[in-house]
Amino acid sequence: MGCIEGRFVYLASGAWISRLAQGVGEGRYAISDEALSRTKAAVAKARTLLDANCVSLEDRSFIATESLRSAYNASFAAAELEGVAGLPLSVLSGYEEASLSFRGAAFGLRERVGLFFDLGGGSLEVGDGKRFFSLPLGAVRMASLYGEDVKKIGCAAAKRLAEVRCLFAGGAVVGVGGTSSTVAMMLKAIPIEKYHPGRVHGSLVKKGDIEGLLAKTAQLSAEERRNVIGLEPGRADIIIPGMAVIVSLLDVLAIDSYTHSECDLLWGELVEMADKRGLAASGIDWRVDCVEGQV
Structure with missing residues (x-):
């Protein structure tokens, strides 16, 4: 990511599905050797991408979310991942994860964000900018518990989501995260190799x-x-459990649509890093045509 005249410029990104939370259920779990190996390989690829774009170590951030928060062996896994990344790993609390995701979502859209949600593998973050919830409704967790039984997923999600109904008082509902991005890609029939955040952002x-x-x-x-x-x-x-959770959330909120944002937790972290350096970022230059086919 670059910064030109107060605007972030998208240069490159990568997404490597390592399924670190494989085996997660209702409570805590142990990260398997296989899942940790996959994740180490993904971190190595991310480091290679950063090196290729000449990003210095001081300009890098290494953060983890629910997959490590709920793991018994989080300390061991974190040390292994830090060795690959060459950076200290910060495990965010549920509140920190949700607030950073909200900040990223709000930064990426011009309209007022009344409520945001971030559906990940282990958890679902929901918030209105002042109050935040981190709920155990992630796509991987739901798949582990209920497979593709949409009715069971819907019932489980509805029970947990009842507490967030009070958050919504109007404004745009914005969704971020892998499931939401995939839904936008599928609905627009955009091939994976043609992915660019600018093609689905704001959908x-x-x-x-x-x-x-x-x-x-x-x-x-x-x-x-x-x-x-x-x-x-x-x-x-x-993808089925993930979509089922999103539908349940929309049902609870009694709305029939939401806006997808490609600006999520990572963008929230980026904005915070810029703030700490006294850099006032005012927007994003996606430059879709300049990076055709780049991921």
């Missing part, structure tokens, strides 16, 4: 469209899902 996602996509995808076999445009193969087994 209006309608509940009816998600429900239709959910029903259609649920009928496909694992092999058939590999051919779905916009769906990463690594998300094929968690």
Whole structure:
């Protein structure tokens, strides 16, 4: 990421699905050796990408969320990952994760954000800028507990989401995170190799469209899902639980759509880093045409 005349300029990014939270259930869990190895490999790729873009160590941030928060062996896993990254790892609290995600979402959109949600693998963060909730409703967690049983996922989600209904008092509802981004990609039929955040950022996602996509995808076999445009193969087994949670949230809020933002937790961290250096960022230059096909 660069900064020109007060605006962040998107240069490159990467997404490597390592499924660190594999095996997570209702409570705490142990990170498996296999999951840790996958995650170390992903961190190594991220470091290579940063090196290739000449990002200095002092300009890098290494943070972790629910996958480490709820792990018994978090200290061991963190030390292993720090060795690969060459950076200290900060494990965010649920409040810190939600507030940073909100800041990223609010920064990326010009409209007032009344409520945001960030659906990850282990948890779902929801907040209005003043109050934040971190709920155990992540896509990987739901898949581990209920598979693709949409009714069970919906019931479990509705019980936990009842407490966030009071947060919404109008304004835009903004969604961030991997599931939301994938839904936008699938609805727009954007091939994975053509991903660029500027192509899906700001997309209006309608509940009816998600429900239709959910029903259609649920009928496909694992092999058939590999051919779905916009769906990463690594998300094929968690996309149904993820979409079911989003639909449940929209039902609880009694709204029929939300705005997707590609500005999430990482962007919130970026804005904070800029603030600490006295850099006032006013917006983002996505430069879609300049980085065709780059991820």
